[in-house]
Amino acid sequence: MTIGKIVTSEKVKEIDKNGKFVRQHNHFTAPFGDQAGMLPVEAGRYRLLWAAVCPWAHRSIIAIKLLGLENVISIGKASPVRTKQGWEFSLDPNGVDPVLGIRYLPEIYAKTDPDYSGRATVPTVVDVKTGKVVNNDYFNLTYYWETVFKPFHKADAPDLYPEHLRADIEELNQTLFHELNNGVYKAGFAQSQQAYEDAYNLVFNRLDELEKRLSHSRYLFGDHITDSDIRLYVTLARFDVAYYSVFNTNRNRLVDFPHLWAYSRRLYQIPAFGSTTDFQAIKQGYYLGDHAKNPYDILPLGPDVSIWYTSNNR
Numbered sequence: 001m002t003i004g005k006i007v008t009s010e011k012v013k014e015i016d017k018n019g020k021f022v023r024q025h026n027h028f029t030a031p032f033g034d035q036a037g038m039l040p041v042e043a044g045r046y047r048l049l050w051a052a053v054c055p056w057a058h059r060s061i062i063a064i065k066l067l068g069l070e071n072v073i074s075i076g077k078a079s080p081v082r083t084k085q086g087w088e089f090s091l092d093p094n095g096v097d098p099v100l101g102i103r104y105l106p107e108i109y110a111k112t113d114p115d116y117s118g119r120a121t122v123p124t125v126v127d128v129k130t131g132k133v134v135n136n137d138y139f140n141l142t143y144y145w146e147t148v149f150k151p152f153h154k155a156d157a158p159d160l161y162p163e164h165l166r167a168d169i170e171e172l173n174q175t176l177f178h179e180l181n182n183g184v185y186k187a188g189f190a191q192s193q194q195a196y197e198d199a200y201n202l203v204f205n206r207l208d209e210l211e212k213r214l215s216h217s218r219y220l221f222g223d224h225i226t227d228s229d230i231r232l233y234v235t236l237a238r239f240d241v242a243y244y245s246v247f248n249t250n251r252n253r254l255v256d257f258p259h260l261w262a263y264s265r266r267l268y269q270i271p272a273f274g275s276t277t278d279f280q281a282i283k284q285g286y287y288l289g290d291h292a293k294n295p296y297d298i299l300p301l302g303p304d305v306s307i308w309y310t311s312n313n314r
């Protein structure tokens, strides 16, 4: 099925000659800011489209909630399972996003750029004034919410990207991206044994290193949450309910790492994290839908996620 030039129902195409998954580049990367060519920083102008299953989108939602930007950037939510037609707004009345009037996400990409032939992905930021996609640069989005949108933060908002730590946060975020956030996808989408094993080792070597780091530090950079914690959390929250089995990253579960597990619970018990973490939607998103290798659409009953509420002593 195609909408414009967007192919919406094919298996992952981003595979190199060694069977390794190589993620597509983002297409809409104009930065937000006050200089020429930048997207103007305005309240009420943008709509962020997300889906609860998606870690790349989830990180933006957590940042927005922590910073109190919910009334500045409006939020539209697609249903957890991506359909053959792409992300669908079936949670909304009549199955249509109430602000943008679209039923499927690819519609707005096609309207923005009829020549766009990549995947129509969440997160997507739409300029409500023009009805066009302006940014799908998931890697940098949280930085914009944390920096140029600062004039709109709530009074007691945390500084998630403090100036004196920016270089270190950026460096760690690159590592987290390659080895964990995208590392699990590299394992899950690998089309050769070697590519899978390389990704598996990348993931668990990094988890071992982070387990040590969190044995003597409450968060990744000390006592305060930063942007890096959000990025690590979104992958950890999906680990036992999805990646462990769907992506075969099964050396250990999250709950087998005492420090990472307590750290994850501590974050989950903060409303911006916990209230946006929908384990059922995450399971549905990874197990069902057209890209899952699950012909009978069996949704596993476990694991028990009530343990995320147990005390964390951190």
Ligand SMILES: N[C@@H](CCC(=O)N[C@@H](CS)C(=O)NCC(=O)O)C(=O)O
Pocket (backbone or CB within 6 Å): 008, 023, 024, 025, 026, 053, 054, 055, 056, 057, 082, 119, 120, 121, 122, 123, 136, 138
């Ligand atoms: N924009 C990035 C990351 C965002 C992303 O992959 N989002 C997923 C959901 S977690 C998506 O929307 N996929 C739509 C598709 O594959 O058609 C990319 O293109 O790789």
